[in-house]
Amino acid sequence: MVVVMSPDATDEQIAHVVERVESVGGEAFVSKGVVRTIIGLVGDIDSFHHLNLRTLAGVADVHRISDPYKLVSRQHHPDRSTVWVGPAGHQVPIGPDTFTFIAGPCAVESKEQTAEASRMAQSAGATIIRGGAFKPRTSPYAFQGLGLAGLEILAGIREATGLPVVTEVVDPRDVPMVAEHVDMLQVGTRNMANFGLLQAVGEAGKPVLLKRGMTATIEEWLMAAEYIAQRGNLDVVLCERGIRTFEPATRNTLDISAVPVVQAASHLPVIVDPSHASGRKDLVVPLSRAAIAVGADGVIVDVHPDPETALCDGPQALLGAELRELAQAVRRLPEVVGRAPAGVLAQRG
Ligand code: PEP
Numbered sequence: 001m002v003v004v005m006s007p008d009a010t011d012e013q014i015a016h017v018v019e020r021v022e023s024v025g026g027e028a029f030v031s032k033g034v035v036r037t038i039i040g041l042v043g044d045i046d047s048f049h050h051l052n053l054r055t056l057a058g059v060a061d062v063h064r065i066s067d068p069y070k071l072v073s074r075q076h077h078p079d080r081s082t083v084w085v086g087p088a089g090h091q092v093p094i095g096p097d098t099f100t101f102i103a104g105p106c107a108v109e110s111k112e113q114t115a116e117a118s119r120m121a122q123s124a125g126a127t128i129i130r131g132g133a134f135k136p137r138t139s140p141y142a143f144q145g146l147g148l149a150g151l152e153i154l155a156g157i158r159e160a161t162g163l164p165v166v167t168e169v170v171d172p173r174d175v176p177m178v179a180e181h182v183d184m185l186q187v188g189t190r191n192m193a194n195f196g197l198l199q200a201v202g203e204a205g206k207p208v209l210l211k212r213g214m215t216a217t218i219e220e221w222l223m224a225a226e227y228i229a230q231r232g233n234l235d236v237v238l239c240e241r242g243i244r245t246f247e248p249a250t251r252n253t254l255d256i257s258a259v260p261v262v263q264a265a266s267h268l269p270v271i272v273d274p275s276h277a278s279g280r281k282d283l284v285v286p287l288s289r290a291a292i293a294v295g296a297d298g299v300i301v302d303v304h305p306d307p308e309t310a311l312c313d314g315p316q317a318l319l320g321a322e323l324r325e326l327a328q329a330v331r332r333l334p335e336v337v338g339r340a341p342a343g344v345l346a347q348r349g
């Protein structure tokens with residue numbers, strides 16, 4: 001941390017800052033310039049925050065130098081992490097050496113629709129199935145998901161396909177029940193800053209897929225991941241799903257640069273959701289190719305056997321030719337960037 005004194009700061013004011021820093025066990029290095037004095041602080045950053053240094057007389061500004069997140073930072077853990085999803089013997093990696101393809105229906109609508117969407121996903125090469133049983137919709141009048149009945153359908157899909165399943169949880173009270181039925185817990189864009197929910201999934205003992213808040217900065221997103229890690233769960237996969245901008249041509253704007261930016265800052269895997277980012281099925285394949293090229297650790301894509309009748313997000317769901325094109329892209333392109341498609345139990349011995 002660096003304290004910048006104002007040009008007219010007195011020697012007493014500088015000495016007072018040093019004294020306050022030393023009172024909490026820190027060290028203060030004073031550097032006097034022609035116009036200004038700056039003071040470099042070394043020690044426990046949290047104790048410096050309690051000093052409210054900005055309020056001291058003569059202080060013009062206080063700058064943080066190190067990242068505010070610790071456990072998820074690459075400063076803390078330089079090697080990129082792999083998160084393994086699924087029960088022992090059926091795990092799928094998400095990490096730097098592989099490319100993981102996750103697909104399934106946006107919402108679990110019925111046993112038949114979920115089974116058919118999962119079959120489409122699996123035959124296109126997906127090795128993790130997605131599907132929402134709790135749908136956090138913008139309108140309270142829109143389909144809210146089947147709840148527990150949906151979780152039971154997903155547990156059946158897990159049995160039938162032998163693939164791990166990821167589903168969203170929206171209420172901290174539901175976390176144990178959701179964790180009992182699926183392999184990975186999703187925190188959606190609307191709940192990225194729901195700190196009680198983040199803490200609850202941090203204690204659930206299952207990997208977490210943490211979507212970026214639609215108006216969250218990368219730092220806020222990583223701080224949300226830190227909430228989960230701080231409760232003892234470092235099995236967190238980040239998901240860039242588009243952010244709100246002024247551009248109405250797509251539902252959100254896919255922030256593709258977030259992928260390498262996050263990978264430089266954090267050791268956690270990062271995947272891309274081109275379906276929720278664009279809201280348009282014609283963009284899912286090109287954005288998936290972009291995700292692979294930029295170095296994403298995977299994609300998560302909506303598929304539906306009959307998008308016209310879908311209860312949620314039909315316009316972005318793939319089937320037919322587009323799904324075949326996506327299957328080809330996720331099979332062939334990862335190799336170009338030095339990755340293998342992530343199969344069930346691809347590497348862990
Ligand atoms: C979803 O994946 O089903 C979903 C609702 O996504 P998001 O939270 O990114 O909108």
Ligand code: MN
Nearest residue numbers: 106276312313
């Ligand atoms: Mn959706």
